[in-house]
Amino acid sequence: MPRKKTKHLFVTATDTDAGKTLVACAIVNILTKARKVAVFKPISAGCDNVSGQLVNHDALQLQQLANCNQPLESVNPVAFEEPIAPHIAAQTLGQKINAVQVTDLFKSLDSFAPDVILTEGAGGWRLPLGGGQFLSDFAKQTEQHVILVVNMKLGCLNHALLSYEAIKRDGLTVVGWVANCIVPMDYQQENITELSQYLDAPLLGVVPNVENAEQASKFLDKDLIEQIASSHEE
């Protein structure tokens, strides 16, 4: 019997606070209807200290929506309390993060036998890990299919195009992008049209200001997302 290959989806964005968690949760919400979905927030910075355990809100939301019964430490193995650049948080504690370590942690998720592993990045595409490494190195090592969330605001054209170029230069494919409209923007549609011309990837949805991920999922193209997540047989 040919083995089904686990699909690796990586949600990145034009910046921090751009809507990665909201969109990632919306995608998990769609995919868990027919698939086993594991989630991964490899590195977080900005956590609550709950009786000594660092609890990251993004990881918690993803864990609650996924369907592989993962403990929180497997969703978010590297956590820092302060909401700052993670490698700087690591430095203040005399710790180091590297891409191979993140890749090894990712590989351990195979024990949950998922159809899809959805990873939420931290910050934007070129998040430094320290020592000249980046979270994008992990994405390369694990052959991720990238979903780019664009926070629709003035300045997003440059941010989106630079992110897209960097992902492509890293040899990875942007399998789709999402226009996330957190706040009103003048000429929003014109900006979306402009981006559609440059980004050679399907627009998975235009998400307006919503209350939660379930609402957001109603604005995503479910068929396209199912198609992206479909595993090819080896």
Ligand SMILES: Nc1ncnc2c1ncn2[C@@H]1O[C@H](COP(=O)(O)OP(=O)(O)OP(=O)(O)O)[C@@H](O)[C@H]1O
């Ligand atoms: N479409 C939207 N409508 C309303 N609020 C939104 C929308 N998208 C994101 N938000 C809110 O904006 C904030 C930032 O979004 P989110 O946490 O998803 O960003 P992020 O890219 O995951 O950030 P981080 O880099 O910290 O992981 C959150 O409070 C979220 O609820």
Ligand SMILES: C[C@H](N)[C@H](N)CCCCCC(=O)O
């Ligand atoms: C604290 C924040 N919400 C994220 N968890 C970390 C964002 C790091 C951004 C680093 C940078 O690119 O400058």
Ligand SMILES: [Mg+2]
């Ligand atoms: Mg997030």
